[in-house]
Amino acid sequence: IVLTQSPATLSVSPGERATLSCRASQSVSSNLAWYQQKPGQAPRLLIYGASTRATGIPARFSGSGSETEFTLTISSLQSEDFAIYYCQQSNNWPQFTFGPGTKVDVK
Amino acid sequence: QLQLQESGPGLVKPSETLSLTCTVSGVSMMTSSYYWAWIRQPPGKGLEWIGSIYYSGNTYYNSSLMSRVTMSLDTSKNYFSLKLSSLTAADTAVYYCASERIGMFDSWGQGSLVTVST
Numbered sequence: 529i530v531l532t533q534s535p536a537t538l539s540v541s542p543g544e545r546a547t548l549s550c551r552a553s554q555s556v557s558s559n560l561a562w563y564q565q566k567p568g569q570a571p572r573l574l575i576y577g578a579s580t581r582a583t584g585i586p587a588r589f590s591g592s593g594s595e596t597e598f599t600l601t602i603s604s605l606q607s608e609d610f611a612i613y614y615c616q617q618s619n620n621w622p623q624f625t626f627g628p629g630t631k632v633d634v635k
Numbered sequence: 636q637l638q639l640q641e642s643g644p645g646l647v648k649p650s651e652t653l654s655l656t657c658t659v660s661g662v663s664m665m666t667s668s669y670y671w672a673w674i675r676q677p678p679g680k681g682l683e684w685i686g687s688i689y690y691s692g693n694t695y696y697n698s699s700l701m702s703r704v705t706m707s708l709d710t711s712k713n714y715f716s717l718k719l720s721s722l723t724a725a726d727t728a729v730y731y732c733a734s735e736r737i738g739m740f741d742s743w744g745q746g747s748l749v750t751v752s753t
Binding site for chain 1: 687
């Protein structure tokens with residue numbers, strides 16, 4: 529299963545809304561997770577099951593979608609949210625794939 | 636609190652075998668709640684799942700790397716290991732160990748940079 533993320537780079541001003549897309553080459557049901565990675569750090573789990581926030585993740589992060597189309601929304605970007613975001617599918621467990629990532633940077 | 640820490644050589648020669656260890660703290664690896672995974676990231680690129688191992692010793696490998704990967708674990712010492720053979724420059728990456736539950740990777744080590752070079 530191939531995951532495609534768009535856009536590759538998203539330029540957003542602090543306080544604005546950011547909408548990131550992840551598309552799967554075939555249905556992954558709701559078996560999709562989102563991760564945030566900052567430079568020099570390991571990825572951090574944000575969302576699993578397409579829409580469930582992981583422990584400690586702020587409410588400004590939300591996930592939606594199913595089958596082949598998924599969205600990660602950051603309602604009001606904070607300075608600490610500028611990072612690269614990856615989606616990951618687990619529908620054909622135990623073969624996992626990640627998307628190529630979307631970089632969110634300062635406009 | 637679950638924590639993971641990778642260890643191993645930072646430089647390996649082409650054609651040789653990479654060996655990395657991940658030490659787990661905060662939870663017993665004997666728990667059936669987790670799988671234990673390796674994921675890598677070439678410099679400036681995206682993430683690639685390498686494989687996962689269960690406390691029973693059952694292993695699951697990325698089909699593209701299967702011929703070169705071996706994972707093992709020692710539940711009594713709470714660590715698991717990765718061996719990747721026949722290395723080339725394309726295997727240069729940061730290697731992460733992580734815990735896996737219901738298809739998601741919820742805790743990660745800090746990562747270990749491995750460079751394949753003479």
